[in-house]
Amino acid sequence: MSAVLEKGILTVDHLETIKNIVGEQYVFADEESLRNYGHDETEHLLYLPEVVVKPRTTEEISQIMKLCNEYRIPVTPRGAGTGLSGGALPHLGGVLISMERLNSILHIDERNLQVTTEPGVITEVLQNAVKEKGLFYPPDPSSRGSCFIGGNIAENSGGPKAVKYGVVKDYVLNLEIVLPTGEIIWTGANVLKNSTGYNLTQLVVGSEGTLGIVTKIVLKLIPHPAHDLLMLVPFASLEKASEAVSAIFRAGFNPSAMELVEIDALKIVSEMVDSHAVPVSDDIAAHLIIEVDGNNIDQLMSEIEAIANLLMNYEAGEVFFADDAQQKAELWKLRRRTAEAVKIAGYTIEEDTVVPRAELPTLIRGVKDLGRKYNFKAVCYGHAGDGNLHVRIKKEGTENSIGDEEMNNALRALFELVYSLGGTISGEHGIGLIQKSYMDIVFEEANLRLMRGIKKVFDPNNILNAGKIFDAA
Amino acid sequence: MSAVLEKGILTVDHLETIKNIVGEQYVFADEESLRNYGHDETEHLLYLPEVVVKPRTTEEISQIMKLCNEYRIPVTPRGAGTGLSGGALPHLGGVLISMERLNSILHIDERNLQVTTEPGVITEVLQNAVKEKGLFYPPDPSSRGSCFIGGNIAENSGGPKAVKYGVVKDYVLNLEIVLPTGEIIWTGANVLKNSTGYNLTQLVVGSEGTLGIVTKIVLKLIPHPAHDLLMLVPFASLEKASEAVSAIFRAGFNPSAMELVEIDALKIVSEMVDSHAVPVSDDIAAHLIIEVDGNNIDQLMSEIEAIANLLMNYEAGEVFFADDAQQKAELWKLRRRTAEAVKIAGYTIEEDTVVPRAELPTLIRGVKDLGRKYNFKAVCYGHAGDGNLHVRIKKEGTENSIGDEEMNNALRALFELVYSLGGTISGEHGIGLIQKSYMDIVFEEANLRLMRGIKKVFDPNNILNAGKIFDAA
Numbered sequence: 001m002s003a004v005l006e007k008g009i010l011t012v013d014h015l016e017t018i019k020n021i022v023g024e025q026y027v028f029a030d031e032e033s034l035r036n037y038g039h040d041e042t043e044h045l046l047y048l049p050e051v052v053v054k055p056r057t058t059e060e061i062s063q064i065m066k067l068c069n070e071y072r073i074p075v076t077p078r079g080a081g082t083g084l085s086g087g088a089l090p091h092l093g094g095v096l097i098s099m100e101r102l103n104s105i106l107h108i109d110e111r112n113l114q115v116t117t118e119p120g121v122i123t124e125v126l127q128n129a130v131k132e133k134g135l136f137y138p139p140d141p142s143s144r145g146s147c148f149i150g151g152n153i154a155e156n157s158g159g160p161k162a163v164k165y166g167v168v169k170d171y172v173l174n175l176e177i178v179l180p181t182g183e184i185i186w187t188g189a190n191v192l193k194n195s196t197g198y199n200l201t202q203l204v205v206g207s208e209g210t211l212g213i214v215t216k217i218v219l220k221l222i223p224h225p226a227h228d229l230l231m232l233v234p235f236a237s238l239e240k241a242s243e244a245v246s247a248i249f250r251a252g253f254n255p256s257a258m259e260l261v262e263i264d265a266l267k268i269v270s271e272m273v274d275s276h277a278v279p280v281s282d283d284i285a286a287h288l289i290i291e292v293d294g295n296n297i298d299q300l301m302s303e304i305e306a307i308a309n310l311l312m313n314y315e316a317g318e319v320f321f322a323d324d325a326q327q328k329a330e331l332w333k334l335r336r337r338t339a340e341a342v343k344i345a346g347y348t349i350e351e352d353t354v355v356p357r358a359e360l361p362t363l364i365r366g367v368k369d370l371g372r373k374y375n376f377k378a379v380c381y382g383h384a385g386d387g388n389l390h391v392r393i394k395k396e397g398t399e400n401s402i403g404d405e406e407m408n409n410a411l412r413a414l415f416e417l418v419y420s421l422g423g424t425i426s427g428e429h430g431i432g433l434i435q436k437s438y439m440d441i442v443f444e445e446a447n448l449r450l451m452r453g454i455k456k457v458f459d460p461n462n463i464l465n466a467g468k469i470f471d472a473a
Numbered sequence: 474m475s476a477v478l479e480k481g482i483l484t485v486d487h488l489e490t491i492k493n494i495v496g497e498q499y500v501f502a503d504e505e506s507l508r509n510y511g512h513d514e515t516e517h518l519l520y521l522p523e524v525v526v527k528p529r530t531t532e533e534i535s536q537i538m539k540l541c542n543e544y545r546i547p548v549t550p551r552g553a554g555t556g557l558s559g560g561a562l563p564h565l566g567g568v569l570i571s572m573e574r575l576n577s578i579l580h581i582d583e584r585n586l587q588v589t590t591e592p593g594v595i596t597e598v599l600q601n602a603v604k605e606k607g608l609f610y611p612p613d614p615s616s617r618g619s620c621f622i623g624g625n626i627a628e629n630s631g632g633p634k635a636v637k638y639g640v641v642k643d644y645v646l647n648l649e650i651v652l653p654t655g656e657i658i659w660t661g662a663n664v665l666k667n668s669t670g671y672n673l674t675q676l677v678v679g680s681e682g683t684l685g686i687v688t689k690i691v692l693k694l695i696p697h698p699a700h701d702l703l704m705l706v707p708f709a710s711l712e713k714a715s716e717a718v719s720a721i722f723r724a725g726f727n728p729s730a731m732e733l734v735e736i737d738a739l740k741i742v743s744e745m746v747d748s749h750a751v752p753v754s755d756d757i758a759a760h761l762i763i764e765v766d767g768n769n770i771d772q773l774m775s776e777i778e779a780i781a782n783l784l785m786n787y788e789a790g791e792v793f794f795a796d797d798a799q800q801k802a803e804l805w806k807l808r809r810r811t812a813e814a815v816k817i818a819g820y821t822i823e824e825d826t827v828v829p830r831a832e833l834p835t836l837i838r839g840v841k842d843l844g845r846k847y848n849f850k851a852v853c854y855g856h857a858g859d860g861n862l863h864v865r866i867k868k869e870g871t872e873n874s875i876g877d878e879e880m881n882n883a884l885r886a887l888f889e890l891v892y893s894l895g896g897t898i899s900g901e902h903g904i905g906l907i908q909k910s911y912m913d914i915v916f917e918e919a920n921l922r923l924m925r926g927i928k929k930v931f932d933p934n935n936i937l938n939a940g941k942i943f944d945a946a
Contacts, residue, residue: 111719111831112860134725156668167666169675170643183919189897191827192859193640195629195679196897196915197904197942198924202642202675206668223725246584252607252696252768295725296772354664358584386665387585424662424669431670442669446656451671453930457923469670 010050010073010094018053018095021063026054026101037078037096041143041339042086042434043348043400049076049096056101058176058184058215065213066182068095068463075180075464077209079119079151082143084339084350085432087154087208087468094463099150102215105129113221114173114190119150119214136224138165141428142336150214156206158428160257160291160335163385167428169205171219177204177212180459190218203454208430209465211458228256228293229304230328234284234317238262238380241286242360244314245384248290249357253307257291258385259335260360265379265392269334269341277330284317288384289335338381339390347379347392349401351411351435353418354427357387366417367391374410388427401434408437415441431469439470483523483546483567491526491568494536499527499574510551510569514616514812515559515907516821516873522549522563529574531649531657531688538686539655541568541936548653548937550682552592552624555616557812557823558905560627560681560941567936572623575688578602586694587646587663592623592687609697611638614901615809623687629679631901633730633764633808636858640901642678644692650677650685653932663691676927681903682938684931701729701766702777703801707757707790711735711853714759715833717787718857721763722830726780730764731858732808733833738852738865742807742814750803757790761857762808811854812863820852820865822874824884824908826891827900830860839890840864847883861900874907881910888914904942912943 019027028034034048055061068075074094081088090096103120110133117126123144127137138161141147151157153175158167174188187200194201204211235241241260248255266287267280278287290307292300308319322328339350355363364380367389371378375395382390391414398404401411415425415438424442425435439448448470455462455472462472492500501507507521528534541548547567554561563569576593583606590599596617600610611634614620624630626648631640647661660673667674677684708714714733721728739760740753751760761784765776781792795801812823828836837853840862844851848868855863864887871877874884888898888911897915898908912921921943928935928945935945 109829110723112829113722114829156666156672158666162666166643169672170639179919179923181919183917185917185919185923187920189827189892189915190829190895191861191897191900192830193629193631193635193827193856193861193900194897195825195899195901195903197912197920198684198927199629199642199675199679200920200923202672206672211671223722223727249586249696250583254696296769299769299772352668354662354666356582356585356587356663357665383666388664388666419662422663424664424667426668427664427666428668430668439670442662444656444658446652446654446658447660447670447673450658450673450930454671454676454927457926457930 014067014071014073015051017067018064022053022055022060028052037098038090040081040083040086040088042084042089042432045086045089045400045402047089047091048093049090050093052096052098054098054101058178061097061178061213061215062182062184064095064097065178065180069181069461072461072463074466077213077465079148079154080146082147083151083155083430083432084352085426085430086434087430087432089433091433092466097213099148106216108133114218115221116216116218117149119148119153119217121149123147123149123152130221131224134224135221137171137219137221139168139171142339149217153205153214153217154209155428155430158383158386158388160259160383162383163258164254164256169202172201172205172217173220174218175201175204175214176216177214179212180461180464192220206430208432208468210455210468225293226295227297227300228291229300230289230291230322230331231304231308232278232320232331233288233290233311234279235286235288236283236315236317238286238364239361240314241288242364242384244288244311244316245360246358247310247314248307251310253303255290255307255385256293257289259289260286260384261289261335261338261381262286262379265338265342265381266334268345269338272341272344273333273337275330275334278334289331342379342392347394348399349393349407351391351414352426352429353391353414353423354386354388355418355421355423357385359421359423360384360387360389362421363389363418367414370410370413374406376410386427387423412438412441433468436470487540487544487546488524490540491537495526495528495533501525510571511563513554513556513559513561515557515562515905518559518562518873518875520562520564521566522569523566525569525571527571527574531651534570534651534686534688535655535657537568537570538651538653542654542934545934545936547939550686550938552621552627553619555620556624556628556903556905557825558899558903559907560903560905562906564906565939570686572621581606587691588694589689589691590622592621592626592690594622596620596622596625603694604697607697608694610644610692610694612641612644615812622690626678626687626690627682628901628903631856631859631861633732633856635856636731637727637729642675645674645678645690646693647691648674648677648687649689650687652685653934653937665693679903681905681941683928683941698766699768700770700773701764702773703764703795703804704777704781705751705793705804706761706763706784707752708759708761709756709788709790711759711837712834713787714761715837715857717761717784717789718833719831720783720787721780722858724783726776728763728780728858729766730762732762733759733857734762734808734811734854735759735852738811738815738854739807741818742811745814745817746806746810748803748807751807762804815852815865820867821872822866822880824864824887825899825902826864826896827859827861828891828894828896830858832894832896833857833860833862836862836891836894840887843883843886847879849883859900860896885911885914906941909943
């Protein structure tokens, strides 16, 4: 079914037209720019676009799309380039559209608890802006200090808070998008409930920039909880830690974060940021980072204590409660910088597995078994409360999964295990370029035919982020 | 763009084949059966199918779909027939597939807090079954005692709890569906987070049985809250009541129900069920029904009192707290039976408007103005916390909106108002047959083209619930 894009050629005339649309100073074709925008955080992959364009408005993007659609020029939209599945990689060359100048928060609607924003706003900036009004936008990937909210929409991102508050899709009410044809539409309405035709909003969320370019976003907000409490709990065994996770939920607790970090990962990140905040000893295999939040501090205290007591049944070590904002920040810094640290340490290949929560121990055992079989080292960490385990892989002589046959076999075995446990191959990072060859493990051909069909409805000439998620029909 | 279905003819041979597939005793072509399955709760509309079929298995449905797809025979899937937009009406004749025999709860997974069910299970039966395990499936339309969970998926239903807990789409993890071609697929995986390709699950939720027939459903569950408190608050003005609603959310409260009922509706339902539980006097225009729930009863007490105090700023009357389970049940019975009661009283036309919450007062004023202009009476009630207002209309000499030009003009004016307020034309009932002619108000032609294109990808021969939501391309 795979088809090569009948790729048009970007001519000097096209470049001139693009310069007229966005202004010459926002069009870049120098080597350094092309290299800067030729990679994201995915492995060590690099693909140069032919030109980098930085439009400011929806209308400019619409005009660029019309041009590229007419001349069949590949277009790759890009947020902050923090993605981990290669969604922003311009692997077909063509025009790379950076969304960095669409970076205004347009309206915080305190009457209706909504925010309308452009996609190039950094997620943490958005969170802080609404927090000043007492409001909360929970989904925050580890990269929240640098990623764009638009990229979060593209990948349907999660983050630590997802376990209690849900992921990006649970907050997106309405999107303005530019279709590959250049048409501009709103996908829905600014309402909390909507049964009006097919849910184009939810279809675009997580579609990895293949169906349209998101130019405005309306998000639901909630009141910001007044308090949170955080604790770190060491375990002598990774499996015991992961068993404890599902026990907490079965007991009826509702933590606002439930993170698992294997000790090897923690050692690496502690060293990188020169932190001694967390115990790393030989009798510790992994930690759980557990947060509760709410408005009643007494209730939170008793809740977190009850959780700590429950954990003693799972051979937990001495619990460390973060006493103040600084200690909390230190702990979160360690967790949030884990991916970066282990990547620098050579764990360049990351898989974003997700299984039903109670299957985590089986998955973790399986990862270690596969490592022995396929000769790789793996460190595991992630959003254990959601069953979402990031598996970081280090293999001598292999930086990238693409093009390495043994690595591909190993990943195929990993994803087959995930699927056999009722899970799937991406929880929050998307499929992009690097996981697409494994889609057949979790989907029937009919599913893929439907997805390709939908792509074609939105993008008849297959110009927008083509070859991501799947090869087009 | 509208196109007539090139409708095949159901022959005696086809009927024999269907009988062979499901068993003769589950195929009905007698007048009474056709009439029973020829209407739902939408206005007073009636369309007879050619045959009513009651399969038991996914495989049987797959075989029926293959047959109908080959011979271009229209198929209408039907849950319990409680719908309010005509989604289950067999307006093109053909085969009506009743899902009533796919009525087993297959597996309550207490380890992962999920349930797998067939679509013909009554929503309340499902809720009670998981509640026995301490678990909670919140979305419950007013018809929960008779509607099917499959119909709830088709319409993306809401109900009173949606204001705190979200709607059906927020609980659906995975669906087994039979495509119009007869192919059987699972749309996703049994996981809490999923960024693996286009979100076919969310696309099918709310697609009103036009993209596939849902045969198995995996739902997320949450721990059941231990306590709830309920109060009824009268207001001298409908507008003040609706102003109070958004004030409650702006103040940071998170009620588990926030219902508005206009006094005229309450009088009618109180009379029908012979209840004197709620004060109906000349100085009351509307009531709010407000519920809070959670695990800490003291906190709930102080929360509901704080809400009651806040309401005094909006000219609320004397608050009535439901003291025990019986009083709560009585109040909920009144609310849940409102639609049925006002329909019997001649308010046969229902619109399912939804606006951003703070726009409710403007919407309500507008409804009354339109009533004066277009000579209809309207009673309003609904899920005010979500901005979701059901407008029930009574007009002399008009039972059905379809085919009544003045009524259509009135509804068009109503929906234009809704749209101007940032809202849309259905919050939880769907578009079905009766709202489809208003889709152009809230969508660009490009949106409709995308929806029609998606329909065609799933249903190339336009046989499955054709002519619902929109006329196919």
